[in-house]
Amino acid sequence: MVYRLIGEILIVVGSLFLFLAGVGLLRMPDVYNRMQAGTKATTLGALSVIMGVGIYHPQWFFKTVLISLFILLTNPVSSHALARASHNTGIPLAPGSVLDRYQEDKEKGFKEGENDS
Template sequence: MENTLEITGAIITLIGSIFLFLGSLGLVRMPDIYNRIQTGTKASTLGTILTLLGIALMNTDWFGKILLLMIFILITNPVSSHVLARAAHYIKSPLTKISVTDKLVDN
């Protein structure tokens, strides 16, 4: 039983780190800051949550604290990326050339 939990936890942690890897690949491949923030936020949120969940399964004593960490990440991650994107738009960081529309500049 203990062993099963440990293996399940390890697999979930691995899946989480794959998402984190894809997120960092997105940071390199995307053409402008807004698209980079997009891939960064989404992948890091689920990646970190899955990694923490895997750790919680391996060390069941830590479950309460890890649950707190997950909630904290779920609340703060979108807020921080929103603020970064807003600041980028405020200093007129350009959108990539293939962008189709920018309603925020028009108003």
């Protein structure tokens, strides 16, 4: 059963990425870097696990593809909202950070960008 083996491998790889996301959350210095580790690794981890299940049980494959698509669409949006909210409530970047264009432009009132949002 080759497809079962592929499914199992995907599930294991997915859990590994989820584990690394956890480690990243603990090790990163500030909220933005933690979100980097959190978003990317959890998205790929979850996708990998879900697709692994879909391959293990081929009759679910199409549904797992749809679930993956929804995760792909929604997961980054939530982390984007969190990052924006943290910045707007004044949480600073970690001390080693190089630059913060967002802060500079916020002080200038977004003259160059103009329009909505």
